[in-house]
Amino acid sequence: MTTATAIAHPNIALIKYWGKADEAMSLPATGSLSMTLDVFPTRTTVTVGEGAGAGSNATAPDTLTLNDRPATDAELGRVTRFLDLVRELAGDERPAAVVSTNTVPTGAGLASSASGFAALATAAAAAYGLDLDVRALSRLARRGSGSASRSIPGGVAIWHAGDDAASFSETVAAPPLAMVIATVDAGEKHVSSREAMRRTIATSPFFPAWVTSTAASLERMVEACAAGDFTRIGELTESNALRMHATIQSAEPPIRYLTAASTRVFDAVAGMRVAGLEAYATADAGPNVVVLTRPDDREAVAAELSANAGIAQPVTTLPGPAARLESGGGADATGPAASGAGTAPGAGAPA
Numbered sequence: 001m002t003t004a005t006a007i008a009h010p011n012i013a014l015i016k017y018w019g020k021a022d023e024a025m026s027l028p029a030t031g032s033l034s035m036t037l038d039v040f041p042t043r044t045t046v047t048v049g050e051g052a053g054a055g056s057n058a059t060a061p062d063t064l065t066l067n068d069r070p071a072t073d074a075e076l077g078r079v080t081r082f083l084d085l086v087r088e089l090a091g092d093e094r095p096a097a098v099v100s101t102n103t104v105p106t107g108a109g110l111a112s113s114a115s116g117f118a119a120l121a122t123a124a125a126a127a128y129g130l131d132l133d134v135r136a137l138s139r140l141a142r143r144g145s146g147s148a149s150r151s152i153p154g155g156v157a158i159w160h161a162g163d164d165a166a167s168f169s170e171t172v173a174a175p176p177l178a179m180v181i182a183t184v185d186a187g188e189k190h191v192s193s194r195e196a197m198r199r200t201i202a203t204s205p206f207f208p209a210w211v212t213s214t215a216a217s218l219e220r221m222v223e224a225c226a227a228g229d230f231t232r233i234g235e236l237t238e239s240n241a242l243r244m245h246a247t248i249q250s251a252e253p254p255i256r257y258l259t260a261a262s263t264r265v266f267d268a269v270a271g272m273r274v275a276g277l278e279a280y281a282t283a284d285a286g287p288n289v290v291v292l293t294r295p296d297d298r299e300a301v302a303a304e305l306s307a308n309a310g311i312a313q314p315v316t317t318l319p320g321p322a323a324r325l326e327s328g329g330g331a332d333a334t335g336p337a338a339s340g341a342g343t344a345p346g347a348g349a350p351a
């Protein structure tokens with residue numbers, strides 16, 4: 001019996017991933033760029049071998065415990081499909097027992113699938129004896145959930161569009177950043193991002209413009225990061241988020257993730273800028289808003305959100321670490337798995 005435990009953190013995109021070029025391979029329509037958070041980690045243990053799948057039937061031999069409760073069939077099915085990729089790579093058909101604990105509210109638009117599949121990829125690769133570097137691990141995590149790819153490297157990460165070999169994530173240099181999370185609603189979202197992406201692609205007349213404009217914004221964002229231009233990073237962030245939501249709203253039937261409470265936060269952030277406190281808002285597939293600011297300004301932004309936008313407990317975060325195994329190893333960009341020893345870049349990732 002082999003056991004591995006991994007920890008991964010969620011990420012929030014500054015340039016969003018919205019839409020797939022290839023759903024089966026989880027290849028994005030455009031590249032994206034995010035900051036991994038230092039809050040809300042997911043901790044996942046994968047145990048392979050004797051008795052790991054005991055009690056389950058032959059068609060779904062894995063078991064999954066999520067936040068101390070047995071997973072639903074849909075949740076288990078998604079994890080089993082992911083583990084099948086790992087088993088194929090490892091040439092090992094044994095089932096696994098997976099135990100995962102999320103500290104981010106599941107389904108609330110705060111990317112629990114990103115930390116979830118990043119932790120699962122890291123733990124499962126180790127438990128099945130695969131030696132994958134950051135690039136290969138990020139390609140593997142991508143197959144579970146696109147945004148999970150970006151939670152494999154730490155800090156600010158770019159996830160490249162391209163074919164299977166080219167679509168990996170890596171850390172990019174960026175000036176000091178911080179975020180403040182404004183949770184306006186911790187409930188489950190009504191349309192999953194996966195489903196909403198499909199609907200947007202199938203029905204939105206604006207989707208092609210979203211793809212071309214996001215590719216251009218990503219190039220500008222990479223330049224702004226390299227130049228350390230915080231203002232430009234913030235402007236591109238808020239503009240790209242609102243373009244994503246406009247595109248989603250233009251689907252048929254429409255999907256609206258932002259609520260009146262979300263809009264109040266966007267307004268409060270605009271007010272902060274007028275008052276000289278530099279902050280920019282973004283939001284994923286849910287009503288919660290995340291505010292990008294400079295590290296020195298994060299407490300002031302949190303205080304403003306409490307005072308002027310009705311946010312009960314804003315959570316501040318700095319750039320978070322890479323996904324890692326709990327006892328040494330892992331995918332830390334500065335750690336042993338990325339040191340160049342072992343697997344060649346991209347080797348071993350799913351075909």
Ligand code: DP6
Nearest residue numbers: 013016017145146147193194284285
């Ligand atoms: C709005 O990565 O959850 O958060 O690949 O279908 O699992 P799947 O989608 P997912 O979508 C994330 C969408 C987003 C934007 C982003 O994180 O870039």
